Amino acid sequence: MGLIFRCPECEEYVKVSPTLAGLHAHCPSCNVSVPVPDHDMPPDADTASHLYAKKKWEALTAQAQTTAAPATEVFIPPKVAWILGSILVAVLGGILVLAFALQ
Numbered sequence: 001m002g003l004i005f006r007c008p009e010c011e012e013y014v015k016v017s018p019t020l021a022g023l024h025a026h027c028p029s030c031n032v033s034v035p036v037p038d039h040d041m042p043p044d045a046d047t048a049s050h051l052y053a054k055k056k057w058e059a060l061t062a063q064a065q066t067t068a069a070p071a072t073e074v075f076i077p078p079k080v081a082w083i084l085g086s087i088l089v090a091v092l093g094g095i096l097v098l099a100f101a102l103q
């Protein structure tokens with residue numbers, strides 16, 4: 001997960017490696033060496049109302065979350081889910097039919 005802060009020179013949101021916290025980094029937007037804070041800098045009340053800044057922040061944090069969290073969920077394709085579902089229904093239906101037939 002990267003460290004996100006706002007460049008004091010061009011006011012662009014910049015994502016850097018957390019190892020640069022407290023050091024200086026080159027802003028990819030204006031290429032000026034700027035101090036990196038030791039924590040994320042979310043948009044404040046003023047900048048949050050600025051739609052572009054907010055969207056940019058959300059995009060950066062979303063990206064950080066997707067790269068940080070490994071996919072632990074097992075993905076079942078819809079086709080397979082349908083087949084498994086119909087097998088389950090068929091088996092349950094068969095059991096019901098047998099139960100009535102054996103009465």
Ligand SMILES: [Zn+2]
Nearest residue numbers: 007010027030
């Ligand atoms: Zn900059």
